[in-house]
Amino acid sequence: MSKASNIMRLALLQLKGSKDKTANVANALGQIEAAVKQHKPRLITLPECFNCPYGTKYFREYSERIPDGYTSQQLSKAAADHQVYIVGGTIPELGENDAIYNTCTVWAPNGELIGKHRKMHLFDIDVKGGIRFKESETLSAGNEFTTIDVDGHRIGIGICYDIRFEEMARLYRNAGCEMIIYPAAFNMTTGPLHWELLQRARANDNQLYVVTTSPARDSNAEYVAYGHSMIVDPWAKVLKSASEGEEIVVADVDFSLVEQVRQQIPVFNQRRVDLYSTKQVPKV
Numbered sequence: 001m002s003k004a005s006n007i008m009r010l011a012l013l014q015l016k017g018s019k020d021k022t023a024n025v026a027n028a029l030g031q032i033e034a035a036v037k038q039h040k041p042r043l044i045t046l047p048e049c050f051n052c053p054y055g056t057k058y059f060r061e062y063s064e065r066i067p068d069g070y071t072s073q074q075l076s077k078a079a080a081d082h083q084v085y086i087v088g089g090t091i092p093e094l095g096e097n098d099a100i101y102n103t104c105t106v107w108a109p110n111g112e113l114i115g116k117h118r119k120m121h122l123f124d125i126d127v128k129g130g131i132r133f134k135e136s137e138t139l140s141a142g143n144e145f146t147t148i149d150v151d152g153h154r155i156g157i158g159i160c161y162d163i164r165f166e167e168m169a170r171l172y173r174n175a176g177c178e179m180i181i182y183p184a185a186f187n188m189t190t191g192p193l194h195w196e197l198l199q200r201a202r203a204n205d206n207q208l209y210v211v212t213t214s215p216a217r218d219s220n221a222e223y224v225a226y227g228h229s230m231i232v233d234p235w236a237k238v239l240k241s242a243s244e245g246e247e248i249v250v251a252d253v254d255f256s257l258v259e260q261v262r263q264q265i266p267v268f269n270q271r272r273v274d275l276y277s278t279k280q281v282p283k284v
């Protein structure tokens with residue numbers, strides 16, 4: 001598709017969560033409506049696990065089929081009602097053979113499902129005196145890369161821990177992506193040190209936009225999300241960011257910056273492929 005415009009308005013919805021799935025989905029729908037009325041975005045993003053508490057013991061109970069489940073149907077309707085693209089954060093997905101995935105769905109303005117990304121790198125960490133989390137206790141990892149086309153702009157989808165893997169971002173860059181969107185829920189151990197650093201690193205290394213959307217911070221929750229949803233531009237500059245609470249972050253991104261940075265700092269033409277391998281195997 002040809003590029004209709006280089007400017008795209010994004011609205012990142014940093015949402016409060018609770019143990020009540022219906023209330024979480026209703027809150028997301030209300031915030032989508034508010035964002036559309038106030039800001040008229042082309043694309044809206046939601047946080048990781050926006051309909052479910054972020055904890056391994058909850059994933060099976062809250063899991064749903066995609067696209068037939070309740071949350072998918074609500075997001076599809078919201079996209080069609082408001083004529084907007086929705087990168088629907090993540091929900092626990094009940095997949096084939098009863099496996100559970102942490103999955104992002106993407107909806108077009110006609111309500112059609114145009115992308116489904118299963119978290120590829122499971123968040124299994126054990127930081128002494130900090131946080132222990134083991135998604136692999138109940139989740140399976142996805143095996144497929146996911147890109148979508150929005151008005152002629154190719155966008156890669158990753159989920160939270162996926163951002164730590166530069167190889168994945170590089171594959172998206174090589175596949176022509178100008179932006180990577182990561183629904184994410186960093187925490188109070190890793191967030192302060194790594195959240196902004198990783199986003200700016202991925203943006204700088206690959207000369208593209210990086211967008212993250214976190215749940216709002218709830219200090220009483222079992223898993224305390226860091227917040228600070230963010231848009232980083234291809235210069236690695238933080239274009240806009242949220243604080244900790246529930247918030248809508250709005251920004252107009254200019255995709256012409258991607259080409260500008262790639263021309264002015266042409267690292268991808270200057271690689272010493274005679275000295276190191278840059279062979280890319282998977283097809284994205």
Ligand SMILES: NC(=O)CC(=O)C(=O)O
Nearest residue numbers: 123160161185186187190
């Ligand atoms: N929750 C995650 O998937 C990742 C995270 O919190 C981190 O990498 O830190």
